[in-house]
Amino acid sequence: xxxxxxxxxxxxxxxxxxxxxxxxxxxxxxxxxxxxxxxxxxxxxxxxxxxxxxxxxxxxxxxxxxxxxxxxxxxxxxxxxxxxxxxxxxxxxxxxxxxxxxxxxxxxxxxxxxxxxxxxxxxxxxxxxxxxxxxxxxxxxxxxxxxxxxxxxxxxxxxxxxxxxxxxxxxxxxxxxxxxxxxxxxxxxxxxxxxxxxxxxxxxxxxxxxxxxxxxxxxxxxxxxxxxxxxxxxxxxxxxxxxxxxxxxxxxxxxxxxxxxxxxxxxxxxxxxxxxxxxxxxxxxxxxxxxxxxxxxxxxxxxxxxxxxxxxxxxxxxxxxxxxxxxxxxxxxxxxxxxxxx
Numbered sequence: 001x002x003x004x005x006x007x008x009x010x011x012x013x014x015x016x017x018x019x020x021x022x023x024x025x026x027x028x029x030x031x032x033x034x035x036x037x038x039x040x041x042x043x044x045x046x047x048x049x050x051x052x053x054x055x056x057x058x059x060x061x062x063x064x065x066x067x068x069x070x071x072x073x074x075x076x077x078x079x080x081x082x083x084x085x086x087x088x089x090x091x092x093x094x095x096x097x098x099x100x101x102x103x104x105x106x107x108x109x110x111x112x113x114x115x116x117x118x119x120x121x122x123x124x125x126x127x128x129x130x131x132x133x134x135x136x137x138x139x140x141x142x143x144x145x146x147x148x149x150x151x152x153x154x155x156x157x158x159x160x161x162x163x164x165x166x167x168x169x170x171x172x173x174x175x176x177x178x179x180x181x182x183x184x185x186x187x188x189x190x191x192x193x194x195x196x197x198x199x200x201x202x203x204x205x206x207x208x209x210x211x212x213x214x215x216x217x218x219x220x221x222x223x224x225x226x227x228x229x230x231x232x233x234x235x236x237x238x239x240x241x242x243x244x245x246x247x248x249x250x251x252x253x254x255x256x257x258x259x260x261x262x263x264x265x266x267x268x269x270x271x272x273x274x275x276x277x278x279x280x281x282x283x284x285x286x287x288x289x290x291x292x293x294x295x296x297x298x299x300x301x302x303x304x305x306x307x308x309x310x311x312x313x314x315x316x317x318x319x320x321x322x323x324x325x326x327x328x329x330x331x332x333x334x335x336x337x338x339x340x341x342x
Contacts, residue, residue, distance in 0.1 A: 036080070036081065036082055037082075037309050038082060038309075039052035039053060039054060039081075039082045039083065039084075039305065039308055039309060040052070040053050040308070040309070040311065041053065042288075042289045042290065043234075043289065044085075044115070044205065044234035044289045044290070045204055045205055045232055045233045045234030045235070045289065046204065046232050046233075046234075047181075047182050047204055047205070047234055049115055049145075049234075051084060051085045051115060051234075051289055051290045052082060052083055052084050052085060052290060052308070053284055053289075053290050053291065053308050053311065054083060054280075054290065054291060054293065054304055054305055054307075054308035055083060055084075055085035055086065055087060055236070055290045055291065055292045055293075056074070056075065056078040056083050056085070056086050056087065056292065056293070056294075056295065056301070057087050057238065057292040057293050057294035057295070058086070058087050058088030058089060058092045058099040058100075058103065058294065059092055059099065059294035060294030060295050060296045061074055061294070061295060061296045061297065062074065062075070062088070062092065062093075062098070062099045062102050062103065062294060062295075063092040063093040063094075063098055063099045063294075064093070064098065065093065065094070065096065065098055066098075067098065067102070068102060068105070070297070071098075071099075071102040072102050072105050072106060073298060074295055074297070074298055074301055075102060075103055075105075075106040076106055076110075077298050077301055077302070078295075078301055078305075079106070079110055079113045079114060081301070081302065081305045082305075083114075083305065084113065084114055084115055085114065085115045085117070085236075085290055085292070086103055086114045086115070086116055086117065087117045087118075087207070087236070087238075087292040088100050088103050088116075088117070088118050088119075088139075089118055089119040089121070089150055090118060090119060090120055090121065090131045090134065090135050090150070091119075091121050091150065097134070097135075097138055100118065100134075100135055100138035100139050101138050103116075103139055104138045104139040104140040104141075105140070107139050107140050107141050108140040111140075111141050115145045115146065116139065116141065116144055116145050116146070117144065117145060117146035117147075117148060117184070117205075117207075118135045118139065118144055118146075118147060118148070119147070119148040119149070119150035119186060120132065120135075120147070120148075120149065120150055120167060120170070121150040121151055122167060123157065123160040123161050123166060123167050124160075124165055124166060124167060124170075125165050125166060125167060125168075125169040125170045125173075126165075126170075127167070128167040128170035128171070129170045129173075129174075132144075132147065132170065132174055132179065132180075136179070142179075143178065143179055143180060143181065144179070144180045144181070145180075145181050145182060146180070146181070146182045146183070146184050146204070146205055147171060147174060147175075147180035147182075147183060147184070148183070148184035148185060148186050148205070148207060149161055149167060149168075149171070149184070149185045149186065149197070150186055151186060151187055151188070151189070152185055152186065152187040152193050152194055152197055153187050153188075153189030153190055153193055153341055154189065154190065154193050154341055155192070155193055155196070157193055158193050158196050158197055158200070161197075162200060162201075168201065171183050182204035182205060182234075183201075183203050183204055183205075184203050184204060184205035184206060184207060184234075185197045185198060185203050185205075185206050185207075186206070186207035186208070186238075187207075187208060187209075188208065188209035188238065188239055188336045188337070189218075189336065189337055189339070189341065190218055190337070191208075191218065191219065191220045191222070191223060191224035194206065194208065194220075194224055195223060195224050195227055198227065198228060198231060198233065199227075202231070203233060204233065204234055205233055205234035205235070205236060205289075206228050206233050206234070206235055206236070207236040207238055207292070208220050208224060208225070208228075208235070208236070208237065208238065209237075209238055209239040209334075209336065209337075210225070210237035210238070210239070210240065210283050210286060210288065210291075211237075211239055211240050211241065211242055211246055211279060211282065211283060211326075211333060211334075212246065212274060212278070212279060212282040212283075212322045212323050212325075212326040212333075213242065213246060213323070213326040213327070213329070213330035213333040213334050214323075214334070215323055216323075216326070216327055216330035216331075216334070217330060217331065217334045217337050217338075218334075218337050221286065225286065225287070229287050234289045235287065235288045235289050236288065236289060236290055236291070236292055237283045237284075237286065237288045237290070237291040237292070238291070238292050239334075239336065240279050240280055240282075240283045240291050240293055241272075241274075241276060241279045241280075241293070241333075242272070242279075242332070242333030242334060242335070243263060243335075244272070245263075245268055245272055245329065245332045245333045245335065246272040246273070246274050246279050246326060246329065246333040247271070247272045247274060247275065247276060247279065248271050248272055248273055248274060248275060249271070249275075249276075250271050250272050251271065252268040252269055252270065252271070255267055255269075262336075262339055263335050265335045265336070265338040265339040265340070266331050266332050266334075266335040266338050267332075268329075268332035268335075270329065270332075271329075272326075272329045272332075272333060273325045273326060273328060273329055274322060274325060274326060276303070276304070276307065277307050278322055280293075280304070280307050280308070280311070281307075281311060281312075281313075281314055282314065282319060282322050282323075284308075284311050284313070285313045285314040285318075285319060
């Protein structure tokens, strides 16, 4: 990388850390009880919503089949702890859409306590409208706070959703009818397609992969993140621990099991190099609104919430150090950027 590019990134990260520090002055005014320590909040772009800096992802325990006894209590406990953003999707949990089912069991009783986000991976208008109808049914609600184009990775995705009869027609219609309050776009493969998407349409939010290994492969922080900041979007970070592969506590599964899963795009043979605190604080020191993390247990959820409550922004030097430490395992931590497309 050219020296000028490196200097630019360092300056951007420094600004990002400063912005994060300023945003942390906000308190979680929507907290239900003063007995529960408040999560720091940040503005979700221009939506007017103040989101806790840690949010619950709809994968991990929430996407496993017949896992109600574990998944539903995780959602309940997240709300009890002041988590006020829940991310799910029409494809989490396969055709049965387990994630939306579990979340819906809680939303039926506690809908007003969460900013609820789901997604469509369909590229057509009609397919997306069918996805939305089923999402509302499973989530047991009459509206979504955020509906997103799921997994925009390559130029062909952009051309398909913006074409006549494409998914963008569904997003616009649902928004006009107030079935969804805000519109978003998501992706973790390459930054170029996402950049093109947010140039073409004023999305309210973007969900993008951001972790300490990012700069080593097809970086999102180089150009996509600054563009989203410029457009004053709500920015949600995902893949913070790289599905665990960035963490020193992670044990690589047997090679054959890896080959039979989408994580098998990069076979991992060693643990990661960072602690969860370091992985989360790296992402939160970027100019993001929140980070979404899927949890396997209530204990894991509570630990992540504790880390978020104790967060203080990292310096540019600390950020550079963590990125350097992530480099040896960067490819396994960014495996999703190496999945064969098409």
